[in-house]
Amino acid sequence: MYLLCSVQQILVANISASDSCDVAYEKFVSFYQKQPSASSQSIFCSQLQYIAINGGKLFKNSDINIAPSFRRLPKRKFSSSTPNCSEELCFSFDPVKPLKRTYKSISLYEAGLSTVPKQQGDCGSCWAFGTMAVFENSVLRQKPANTFWSQKTDLSEQYLMSNSFDYFTSYCEGGDFVFAANYFNEQFQTIESETNVKYDYAALEPMWNQKQKIQTVVQPENYLKPYQLFNIEGSSNMKTPVVGIHTDTRKTFSKITIWQIKSYLSRGVAVSAAMYTETDYPKFKAYSGTKSLDVKCPGDESDHQVTFVGYGYKNGEEVWIIKNSWGQDWGANGYLYVPIGKDSYCTERYAFAILPIGFQFNEELYSNIGSHERGGIFDLDSDNGETVKRPLQQWIVWVSVLGGVLAVGIIVIISICISKKIKNKKEYKPMIIDTAFEVMR
Known part of the structure; x- marks a missing residue:
């Protein structure tokens, strides 16, 4: 049971606002059955002090500094018709037509098109969780569905991490969705199930350091790469699964980009995103999930891979729904709300996607995923499946x-x-x- 923290009461693990740090920490490690240490207590006490002053929420990993590690993207080079996708940004032009109308509100996790947020721990593996979040959505969304994978939609981040050896896909030292997806397409034969290869980064890191790969458990008849391939921008003979929606991190989303991301989500397709948690890390870490986070972006910065899985209104404010990898007891059951159009935590500078098998460029709204009654403290405002007309096109304005x-x-x-x-x-x-x-x- 995960309850909100406030200045008056901090009820997680039966901790109250009047408890000293030592007492609160003892309750915390007992509740979560953790091994106590001086370093973790220092982090916990710092977080507890922030919550007591500013309000917020304790969660399972309030005693560690999670390592959001995200590699800064290099600029796309056009000097060669055969780009090196391990060193430069490889993606396709966006072939998807924007919708004339989108849902007013859409949540892919409510629609059954996004898996439960998982926990990366103190490993800089957000890139792997962000990549698998997009792949999982693609498996759930694809037409026709693979009968084997329709029952195994929880994919293995560890399998991706342990079998990736590249600067931009570097185990607990960070990575990036664009490079991970391209590397996967070139080096992997299939996705793998979390049931077969469980997340255990500490135990398996020595193997990765020695470049020993984890064996594939899935049988060849069930091998699957859950995406379509397209020509890489600037190349006529190389393919990529990555579609570029917004590729210049120096600029924030335009209204056209925001509408296009809404068009993807209204079709049931998740979009890979990035953010900069260091803008205000204590506030981000203690996020309660009951309202949106609006923290000004300092510029072209990123340190954390996440995923756009919806949008709508929270307390009357239009927001993005972002899937994190800090577990379900963080934020809004593992999700984050940020206001649309404000680039909070630098969330509106990066947007890439893959297109599920069977997806058509001119598809209309994905049926029956826009109506949500809701009502919980962590939920978006209710709606009845309304749609919104596309705003005046930018070229008409110009x-x-x-x-x-x-x-x-x-x-x-x-x-x-x-x-x-x-x-x-x-x-x-x-x-x-x-x-x-x-x-x-």
Whole structure:
């Protein structure tokens, strides 16, 4: 049972606001059956102090500093028709048509198209969890569904981590969805089930250090790569599963990008995202999940891989739903809300996706996933499946602006011409008079 913390009461593990740090920590380790240590107590006490002053929430890993490690993306190179996808950003142009109408509110986890948030621990493996979150959504969403995988949608992050050996897919030292998906496509034959290869990064790290791969348990007849392939941007002979929706992290999402991400989600397709938790780490770590987090982004920064799994309204404010990898007792049952259009925690600078098998570029709304009654403290506001019309296209706005500029320019030019004619007439008449005067003389 995970309850909210406040200045008045901190009830997780029966901890109260009046408990000293030592007493609270003793209750905490007993409740979660943890091994106590001086370092974990120091982290716990620091978090407890923050919650007592600012409000927030304790959760299972309040005694560790989770390692959100995310590799900064290099700039895409266009110098070669055969790009090296282990060193440069490889993706396809976005082939998906934006919808004319999207759902007003959509939650992929409520729709059964997103698995339960898992726990990465103090390993910088957010990239693996973010990648598998997108792959799991693709397995749940694909048409026709593979009968074997329809019962095994919880995929193994450990299998991806242990069999990836690349700078941008580097075990507990960080990685990135774009590189992980491309590496998977080149080096792997199949996804693997969490049942077959469980997450145990500490025990399996020595094998990875020695470059010893984990054997595949899934039988060849059930091998699956849950995505479509497309030509890499700038190359006519290389394929990628990655679709670029927003690829320039120096810029925030435009209204067109926001609508396109909503179009993906309204079709039941998750979108890979990134954020910068160090903007305000204590606040992020103690997030209660009952409202959105609005923390200003300092610039082009990222340190954590997450996933867009929905959007809608929370307490009347339009928000993104973001799937994290810190377990279900963190935030809103493992999810985070941030306001749309504000780039909170730098969440609106990165958006990539894969397209499930059977997905069509011009598909309409995914049926029966937009109506949610809700009502819980961690839920979005209720809706009845309403849809929203696409806002005025940006090119129409630009045409209007350009037309206005041209109209003003024409008016200015006409005004100058008329002014010159009037001036010429005024100057011409005195000249005639002068000439006549000279003749008369």
